[in-house]
Amino acid sequence: CPALLAERTQTVFGVGPIDAELCVVGEAPGHNEDKLGEPFVGEAGQLLNKMLAACGIERSKVFICNILRCRPPANRQPQADEAASCNPFLVETLRLVRPKFLCLMGATATRYLLDQPTGIGVLRKRDLAWRGIPVQATYHPADLLRYPDKKRDAWEDLQRMLSRMGRTPPAHS
Ligand code: URA
Numbered sequence: 752c753p754a755l756l757a758e759r760t761q762t763v764f765g766v767g768p769i770d771a772e773l774c775v776v777g778e779a780p781g782h783n784e785d786k787l788g789e790p791f792v793g794e795a796g797q798l799l800n801k802m803l804a805a806c807g808i809e810r811s812k813v814f815i816c817n818i819l820r821c822r823p824p825a826n827r828q829p830q831a832d833e834a835a836s837c838n839p840f841l842v843e844t845l846r847l848v849r850p851k852f853l854c855l856m857g858a859t860a861t862r863y864l865l866d867q868p869t870g871i872g873v874l875r876k877r878d879l880a881w882r883g884i885p886v887q888a889t890y891h892p893a894d895l896l897r898y899p900d901k902k903r904d905a906w907e908d909l910q911r912m913l914s915r916m917g918r919t920p921p922a923h924s
Contacts, residue, residue, distance in 0.1 A: 752821065752832070752833045752836055752837075754823075754824065754833075755819070755821035755822070755823060755824070755833060756821065757824075758822070758824045759780075759785055759821040759822045760785045760786060760822070761785065761788050762788075762820045762821060763780040763784050763785065763788055763789065763790055763817065763820055763821070763822070764788075764816070764820060765790065765814055765815060765816030765817075765844050765848075766789050766790060766814070766815055766816075767811070767812075767813050767814030767815050767848075768811075768812060768814065769814075769847060769848055770848070770849075771812060771813055771814035771848055771850055772812070772850060772851045772852065772916070773808065773812075773813045773814070773850055773851070773852050773853075773854060773916070774813070774814040774815075774816065774845065774848055774850035774852070774853050774854070775791075775799065775803075775813055775814070775815045775816075775853075775854045775856060776816055776817065776818065776841070776853060776854070776855050776856065776860045776864060777790060777791060777795075777799075777815070777816070777817045777818070777856045777857065777860055777891065778817060778818055778819070778828070778829060778856070778857055778859040778860055778891065779817050779818060779819035779821070779822060779823055779826075779829050779859075780817060780819070780820070780821065780822040781793050781795070781822060781826050781893075782822070782826070783796070784796075784822065785821075785822035790815045790816055790817050791815050791892075794893075794896060795891070795892040795893040795896065796892070798892040798895060798896060799815075799856070799892045802892065802905070802909060805906070805909070805920065805921075806909050806912075806913055806918070806920055806921075807918070807919075807920055807921040814844075814848045814850060816841065816844055817860075818834050818837060818838075818841065818859060818860050818863045818864065819833055819834065819837050820837055820840060821837075828859055829859060829863070831863075834859075834863040838863070841864070845881075845882075845884070850884060851884070851885075851916070852884065852885055852886075852887070852912065852915070852916050853881055853884050853885070853886045853887070854886075854887050854888075854889065854912060855886055855887070855888045855889070856889065856890075856891045856892065857871065857889075857890060857891025857893075857894060858870065858871040858891075859891075860888075860891075861874055861888040864881055865879060865881060865886070865888075871888055871889075871890060874888045875887070875888045875889050875890070875904070875908050878915070885915055887908055887909075887911060887912035887915065888908070889904075889905050889908035889909065889912075890904065890905045890908070
């Protein structure tokens with residue numbers, strides 16, 4: 752993707768155990784991810800860590816990746832052709848990790864991985880799947896930082912995900 756290559760610092764691959772039970776898919780690297788070469792290490796990443804901790808899940812046990820591996824200029828949204836170019840890398844990653852559950856963070860991840868134009872507000876309530884792997888869609892942590900009122904809905908989504916995974920959240924959350 753020439754527009755991405757011109758400005759990104761490095762390719763940001765997924766991170767996590769190769770046999771992770773849960774895989775989180777975000778949108779694209781931002782400023783911090785582009786500098787450090789790891790997904791979800793900025794402010795949204797800190798919130799993602801807290802969301803996982805509230806679920807009783809350690810970040811280090813989760814495979815974390817994005818629709819795009821290169822930071823879009825000025826953090827603009829990934830374009831359809833960029834998502835399509837990066838898709839084979841994501842598909843191969845998921846084929847290798849073979850997670851038991853996928854959590855899609857935000858409208859972009861949901862739209863491009865599931866090829867679904869329906870909004871996240873509707874899809875988050877559905878029992879979705881990608882190639883046989885159960886999927887929970889929820890709001891992107893960056894969205895939750897901007898609109899904290901949505902945190903309650905995101906927590907409902909995570910509880911749905913945990914119940915579909917056969918887990919219960921820790922008592923204190
Ligand atoms: N937002 C994302 O969608 N992915 C990242 O890696 C960081 C922020």
